[in-house]
Amino acid sequence: MDINKLVYDRPDLGKFKVHRSSLVSQDIHDLELRRIFDRCWLYLGHESEIPNAGDYARRVVAERPLFFARDRGGELRVFHNTCPHRGALICRTDRGNARVFQCFYHAWSFNTSGELVGMPDIDGYGPDFDRAEIALRSPRYDSYRGFIFVCFDDETVPLPEYLAGAAEYLDLICDQSVDGMQVIPGSNRYSIKANWKLLGENSMDGYHAIPTHRTYFDYMSGQGAEMLGNRKGFGRALGNGHGVMENDAIYGRPIAMWHPCFGEEARPEIQRIKDDLIDRFGRTKALRMSEKSRNLLIFPNLIINDVMAVTIRVYQPAGPASMDVTAWEMAPAGESGNLLRRRLDSFLAFLGPGGFATPDDIEALESCQQGFRSGGVEWSDLSRGLTRSPRGNDELQMRSFWRRWQSLVADLPYVEQYEHGLTPGEIPEVAPSPEEASYAGD
Amino acid sequence: MASELTPPFPLPPVGQPATVESMLLQHEVEQLLYQEARILDDWNLDAWLTLYTTDARYVVPTTDLPDANPDTDLVFIDDDYQRMTGRVGRLKSRHAHREYPWSRTRRLISNVMVTEVDGDEIGATASVAVWRFRAGESAPYVGRYDVRMRRVDGQLKLCYKRAMLDQEALSDHGALSIIF
Numbered sequence: 129m130d131i132n133k134l135v136y137d138r139p140d141l142g143k144f145k146v147h148r149s150s151l152v153s154q155d156i157h158d159l160e161l162r163r164i165f166d167r168c169w170l171y172l173g174h175e176s177e178i179p180n181a182g183d184y185a186r187r188v189v190a191e192r193p194l195f196f197a198r199d200r201g202g203e204l205r206v207f208h209n210t211c212p213h214r215g216a217l218i219c220r221t222d223r224g225n226a227r228v229f230q231c232f233y234h235a236w237s238f239n240t241s242g243e244l245v246g247m248p249d250i251d252g253y254g255p256d257f258d259r260a261e262i263a264l265r266s267p268r269y270d271s272y273r274g275f276i277f278v279c280f281d282d283e284t285v286p287l288p289e290y291l292a293g294a295a296e297y298l299d300l301i302c303d304q305s306v307d308g309m310q311v312i313p314g315s316n317r318y319s320i321k322a323n324w325k326l327l328g329e330n331s332m333d334g335y336h337a338i339p340t341h342r343t344y345f346d347y348m349s350g351q352g353a354e355m356l357g358n359r360k361g362f363g364r365a366l367g368n369g370h371g372v373m374e375n376d377a378i379y380g381r382p383i384a385m386w387h388p389c390f391g392e393e394a395r396p397e398i399q400r401i402k403d404d405l406i407d408r409f410g411r412t413k414a415l416r417m418s419e420k421s422r423n424l425l426i427f428p429n430l431i432i433n434d435v436m437a438v439t440i441r442v443y444q445p446a447g448p449a450s451m452d453v454t455a456w457e458m459a460p461a462g463e464s465g466n467l468l469r470r471r472l473d474s475f476l477a478f479l480g481p482g483g484f485a486t487p488d489d490i491e492a493l494e495s496c497q498q499g500f501r502s503g504g505v506e507w508s509d510l511s512r513g514l515t516r517s518p519r520g521n522d523e524l525q526m527r528s529f530w531r532r533w534q535s536l537v538a539d540l541p542y543v544e545q546y547e548h549g550l551t552p553g554e555i556p557e558v559a560p561s562p563e564e565a566s567y568a569g570d
Numbered sequence: 571m572a573s574e575l576t577p578p579f580p581l582p583p584v585g586q587p588a589t590v591e592s593m594l595l596q597h598e599v600e601q602l603l604y605q606e607a608r609i610l611d612d613w614n615l616d617a618w619l620t621l622y623t624t625d626a627r628y629v630v631p632t633t634d635l636p637d638a639n640p641d642t643d644l645v646f647i648d649d650d651y652q653r654m655t656g657r658v659g660r661l662k663s664r665h666a667h668r669e670y671p672w673s674r675t676r677r678l679i680s681n682v683m684v685t686e687v688d689g690d691e692i693g694a695t696a697s698v699a700v701w702r703f704r705a706g707e708s709a710p711y712v713g714r715y716d717v718r719m720r721r722v723d724g725q726l727k728l729c730y731k732r733a734m735l736d737q738e739a740l741s742d743h744g745a746l747s748i749i750f
């Protein structure tokens with residue numbers, strides 16, 4: 129299969145297809161690591177995970193062990209997790225607080241800024257040994273409103289430019305609280321035996337919600353909530369392969385849309401939050417923030433869904449047919465009591481490995497991956513909505529991912545394509561359609 | 571919801587002499603946990619609900635934070651009785667795709683210890699391995715139960731169960747699609 133022709137993109141014919149070798153081939157997977165994961169900005173973690181000097185946390189990003197820390201001066205630091213001496217992992221626990229990072233192998237130690245501050249028997253290295261030359265190494269890193277990204281390529285554009293239209297969608301989350309948003313302790317760590325790209329598609333796929341997540345809707349309807357109806361929504365390309373699906377919410381939102389599952393007593397509190405947003409941002413933006421759900425993909429492997437709760441989901445490829453997922457929940461800094469309890473409950477009803485919906489997404493993705501092995505079908509279809517203005521349950525946001533993916537993996541020049549002339553910043557006017565059973569969580 | 575309980579339950583003092591009462595209680599607690607295991611292995615889900623008091627709480631923390639407080643931290647499962655009933659309804663539906671058809675499971679319960687008797691409530695802890703087989707996959711969920719029980723009309727029932735996984739991540743099963 130020609131690497132340049134894995135995406136069949138013919139809006140003039142109303143056809144958009146992806147060749148299935150891109151979801152099963154080891155060669156393409158290896159190319160992806162070099163041409164996508166070694167070039168793009170990749171999500172590492174959130175600054176709220178390391179609030180105090182000396183706090184650190186470790187991650188594996190595209191097979192590379194890394195860790196991030198807050199140094200004595202309060203600065204964010206990101207390090208390759210390898211000793212400059214002979215390679216051992218420096219950070220060997222998931223999180224903690226340290227004054228120095230000491231390599232256990234030969235006991236070289238580094239301060240929280242990465243400088244070498246101690247080693248046994250320094251005399252063994254001769255008179256010219258310059259300890260200032262030896263420090264923990266850092267990849268490029270930057271943080272956008274608390275979201276930390278790394279990049280292993282010096283040529284790649286700076287993070288704000290890379291984020292393009294996705295930055296506005298991060299703002300819509302960060303602005304929900306004057307005190308900022310933070311990651312709640314506890315993370316979902318699971319693996320899916322499916323190609324990593326399938327989770328990106330699934331996480332902003334409105335079309336599957338009703339058939340796949342019927343048990344969730346049945347359960348919520350049993351709570352006295354009418355879940356379906358005439359809802360407005362749209363998909364958008366946000367530049368650089370990022371995309372979003374934005375819809376009228378059909379479930380409660382802690383910020384800020386009341387729903388019967390929250391209980392009558394929650395009504396005034398949620399109204400207060402909404403009123404506060406209206407004061408701060410005006411009615412249009414405040415209602416968008418509080419009553420619409422957003423499923424955002426930041427290319428290549430980060431999903432931030434602002435749905436019945438706010439979840440960060442990052443997935444690392446582990447071969448062509450497997451991925452490792454980590455997901456977190458976000459809340460306004462300092463949120464507590466009933467507000468926080470409602471938010472947690474809202475998350476758990478749908479999301480996570482024990483929720484009433486996420487297990488069925490995992491089943492769907494693994495089922496696709498198994499289906500690919502059958503052969504007989506060469507292409508997967510992603511043409512839904514190509515010939516009409518992009519609704520929330522169409523596939524425009526997936527096509528924007530795949531167009532960027534094709535250009536990077538084949539090393540082709542990239543030209544942004546905005547279907548229907550929609551560019552980031554514009555909100556399309558979408559009329560509600562009766563047949564459009566709009567979207568739920570992911 | 572049952573009151574918030576922070577793990578781990580304190581262990582009983584070492585080397586306590588057994589009494590007939592303590593042996594009877596130990597037996598009763600073991601039988602209840604074995605019943606639950608068999609009922610779940612048989613997918614007799616409605617019967618599972620009858621083992622619990624209606625103010626029960628069923629919690630499964632995430633793998634990275636076994637000591638989580640479900641009121642403030644993210645967990646996998648934090649069910650009250652109403653949500654437990656919803657979970658049963660979902661698992662009985664043929665639309666719970668991860669468990670349709672149902673997986674085969676076998677729950678092995680051991681190391682059962684009564685940890686305390688506090689007025690009406692009895693605390694216990696146990697080790698558990700749940701083997702799950704489905705679609706060519708076979709792997710265990712391994713962990714510990716901390717439970718509390720109470721008598722309702724003479725019958726011992728569970729009013730709290732906290733099931734903590736020893737796995738570092740859900741790498742084999744992907745989800746927690748069964749009742750653990």
Ligand code: FES
Binds near residue numbers: 212214216232235
């Ligand atoms: S490898 Fe770290 S001190 Fe030698």
Ligand SMILES: [Fe+2]
Binds near residue numbers: 330341489570
């Ligand atoms: Fe889904």
